[in-house]
Amino acid sequence: MITVIKNGYVYSPSYLGKKDILILGDKIEGLYDNLDLSNIPLKVKVIDAKENLVTPGLIDSHVHIIGGGGEGGFSTRTPEIQLSQIIEGGITTVVGCLGMDGICRSMEALLAKARGLEEEGITTYIYTGSYSIPVDNITGSPKSDIVLIDKVIGIGEIALSDHRSSQPNYDDFMKICAEGRSGGLISGKPGIIHVHIGNEKKGIEYIFKVFKDTNIPINQIIPTHMGRNKELFNSAIEFMKKGGIIDLTASSDPNHIEKEQVKASKALKIIIDKGLNIEQVHFSSDGQGSLPIFNxxxxxxxxxxxxxxxxxxxxxxxxxxxxIELEKALKVVTSNVAKHLKMKHKGSLEKNKDADILILDKNNLDILSVFSKGTQLMKDKKILRKGTFES
Structure with missing residues (x-):
């Protein structure tokens, strides 16, 4: 199928001006100033963007696709995500993860759900593991999961500084980092260690120590929930100054917000005002994850x-x-994530990249249309494709 998105103001995420985007199958063939459709001998589907904004689809690098939670008992297990929820969020690529509960939820179930979502129309990856060390895995070790299973791109979300963690010692954590590093090198994947950081005072102490004690690169470990409180966010700033990458969590239930939480958008503004490199920042949703409150x-x-x-x-x-300028804000959910997680066909609107595209209302920035790998999944805010068991 040949599709052309015309008359849109394109953010790649860098602003490119008014462009026409030619899509062949699931890929972007090119971006043009004013594409002459008479030169195309085949039937073309034309999408008029009506001078709205056109951006890459979002990459959400932390989603509990089979649900999470359970801190309040079995009835507090959160449900699996549905395809329509992902589409409504403008997300075309997700990275699935387990959380605290690696007993009632398994790596096999996580992998199956990821494959199912991909069959339904989006791109999926997963982390191997849960909060605990030793790391839950499928093939016998987290390193072999990374090497042997196509969808596994790293280890996570390992929990540190949290009363729900397995309370690993430093040597245990360092060895997991080494497994991710070597598994990534063998497979050509990022081998990221995606680390949940809780409220305990030691914060990211172990992570700083790994980089002090070893030659593991500082971008191998990405701590998440780094706006959980002001003290942790201050350590995130110091981590960035040393070259580290941080992940800020977008979800915050107003009725269950943590004390001193630094909202992701406000955190990005502080980072920009401090002159730090925003390419070291990711946002993720923590979608379907539980947001428990403890006294x-x-x-x-x-x-x-x-x-x-x-x-x-x-x-x-x-x-x-x-x-914040739109092109800067978009980077933390598109090109930054694609670069650090080695998603070479994702994160920007360029020739030969996957045709993962959003059309946004130029006036209020609402998501109007969603394309995933060249297929339109939302049109004028109406979902065109739902999951297999959605009504």
């Missing part, structure tokens, strides 16, 4: 749920509330 005694008192739609919500807040 000072560590007792469970309430639960919210993360939503993938929060990811783009924070991008809108970057622009509308924090006055």
């Amino acid at each position: 000072d005694k560590g007792q469970y008192v309430g639960l919210g749920i993360g939503t993938v739609k929060a990811l783009y919500g924070e991008i809108k807040d970057c622009v509308k509330s924090e006055n």
Whole structure:
């Protein structure tokens, strides 16, 4: 199929001006100033962007695609995600992960769900593991999962500085980092160690120590939830100054927000104002993850749920509330993620990249249309494709 998106103002995510985008099958054939369709001998589907904004599809690098939670008992297990939720969030690529519960939820189930979502129309990857060390895996070790299973791109989300973690010692954590590093080198994948950071005072102490004690590159470990509180966010700033990459969580249930949480959009504004490199920043949604609240005694008192739609919500807040340029805001959910996670066909609107494309309303930035690998999944805010068991 040949499709042309015409009359849109294109953000690649860098702003390119008004361009026509020619799509052949699932790939972008090229971007043109004013494409002459009479030169194309085959039937062409023309999408008029009507001078709205055209951007890459979003990459969400932390989604509990088979659900998460369970901190308040079995009834607090969050549900699996549905395809329509992902599409509504403007997301065309997800990285699935387990959370605290690696007992009632398995790596095999995570892999199956990822394959199912891909069959339904988006691109998927997964991390091997859960909060715990030793790392949950499929083939016998996290390193061999990375090497042998196509969808596994790293290890995570390993939990540190959290009362729900397995309380690993430093040597245990360092060895996991080494497994991710060597598995990534063998397979040509990123081998990322995706680390959940909780509220405990030691924060990312282990991560700083790994880079001090070993030759493992500083971009091998990406800590997430780095806006959880002000003290942790300050350590994120120091980590960035040393060259580290941080992940900021978009989901924050207003009824279950953590004390001193630094909102992702506000955090990005601070990072920009400090003159730091925004290419070292990711946003992710923590979609379908639980947002539990514990009192000072560590007792469970309430639960919210993360939503993938929060990811783009924070991008809108970057622009509308924090006055961040759209092309800068987009990088943290497109090109930055694609680069660091070695998704070579993702993250930007360029020749030979996957045709993962959004059309945004130029006035309010609402998502109007979603294309995933050249197929239109949303048109004028209406979902065109739902998951197999969605009504």
